[in-house]
Amino acid sequence: MNRLLLLATGGTIAGCADDSATLNDYTAGVLGGDALLAAVPQLQDLATITVEQVANVDSADLLFEHWRALVARIRDAFAADPELVGMVITHGTNTLEETAWLLQLLIDDPRPVVLVGAMRPATALSADGPLNLLQAVQVALSPVARGYGVLVVMDGQIHGAQRVTKAATQGVGAFASPGSGPLGRVDDFGVHLPMASGSWQVPFAGLALPEQWPQVPIVYGSVEPEPLLLTACLNARVPGLVFTGTGAGQLSAAERSALQAWSGKRPLMLRANRCGSGPVQSHSDDERLGLLSAGSLNPQKARVLLLLCLLAEVDRGGLSARLLKLEPVN
Template sequence: MSKRKVAIIGTGGTIASQGLHPLDVQDYASSGRPILDAEALVAGVPDLARVADVFAVPFTAIPSTAIGWSDWRALVAKILELEAAHPDLAGVVITHGTATLEETAYLLSLTLPTDLPVVVTGAQRPFTGLSSDAQMNLVAAVRVAADPQARGLGVLVVLNDEIHAAREVTKTSTGRLQTFRSPDLGALGHVDADRNSFWRRPTRVLPLEARFDILGVEQPPRVDVLYSVAGGDGVAVHAFLAAGASGIVAAALAPGFLTPAERSAMAEAIAHGCTVVLSSRAGSGRTFPTRRYGEEGFLNADNLNPQKARILLMLGLTRGKDQAAIARLFETA
């Protein structure tokens, strides 16, 4: 029986990094050694051939701290190109730096007009590190991308033998291998030695017809994030407005409140036509609608963290500023 075909797109990151020696698992970014491209990654893990018929796809190596709108558009275009060119393609794996991995995965989940399994993976230790997680994470991601069970689940994130939904997962530790977690709901499943074990399906997956077309959008509306702190004032809000912000997401005090000065500044922003969404800095749980904030025009991010709420608001604003439509989006996407 022939193996299922999986494309591997390499975008750089720790998973493709090389240190000076096996114990260089911290300063490898300044090692001077080149970032491995997808072809080199595939060649460096020959046992990938045991689990799928894999092929490498050229793409630009981008530090995940530098990734942005144009790179996301390029990834969408590349995946659609691969699907058209390979009718027998079972799935796609994207290797990515972990700093913004969750944002890329969520944006792709909202914008890819296909149910083709797409899995984003990365690593906490460089490819050359002693006991690196890079090789096994890549194998696990390929196994999931090749699995028919992964179809229709939206973009998935696979690291540390766990399968997560792009909407739900977040990076929770700077250095630990078990960094990616889904705080409210947990993993969708696990990549076990004998099989992929899926335990549940995500309910917040946009239908294909509702996904956002970003290929024709050169620049998205500007959306900024305010991090709320005790004694916080409205200086940042005024700076965001001066910079042309169409939307602001608040990483608000749990369960979704602002300081008096921040709230006043945000109310001014709303009066000037800026869309304001309340998320939480807590890392878990919904922001609950309250009458007083609702009457002032604040929207709620549900349980999306601030960085993902920014992605969704940015995409929502590409369709206009209808507040009711954007509020519905945060209840369904």
């Protein structure tokens, strides 16, 4: 049978509540990966699945050290076992999209890496975790999933790592890919996904992840934003900064003035938007202020890209070149 590796990290899919009617008041990351696998006996007929527990946390509490361990295990497993068909990662939904995007930028292998979670705890009536896990395994085993890089499977939809986001706080259909829609779907008839159109360039394939990571804050735009936050970031000499600008990534006059008046070394900075979809285009003031548009990346994914650029000691020109290569997506 095909061999598959399941890496468990916790989240709602492994969460438990006091009774089956409770959907919101529960503890994430209670069950281990073995229990998740045992809850779906149909998986035994699909593949030989090895389970490893990388973490067991609410994904809101995920740390850089968890990312480091996850990346190392994926790289080692793929390098050691050429017969391994793919991997499935169970993950909390709150930061699932960030982990998916991080892995997309770091894992250089055509075999599928599929992230999956749940919006209801494992103890809930009609828990969505078991079906999501079954469908994630189906996708990871499918030949048509090769070459897409990292995928996210939720509620029967297959999403690409670059666009997928958690778009709602409740409901099993909480994930979406704004601007493009899902790449495909999976059901009891199989995996419905076109063959990948081209090879994905992994910009940080050889990057070794250190124990200590840089801090990259996100500044959120609003009416009369508090200048102390931006000033504090600059005074703290943060190496990177993401602006969640209003509209198409616009900074206020006060924020632009603060950047212009800053006499020290500017952080590596990206402008994203708070709208939830739509691109951020370049502006004539960007170069003068040291900014770059984040394109279609949402603020949290722009932060992931900045983190890796800082770890790789990439300058503003190198970041600009990497942003240009991100479009178009599959």
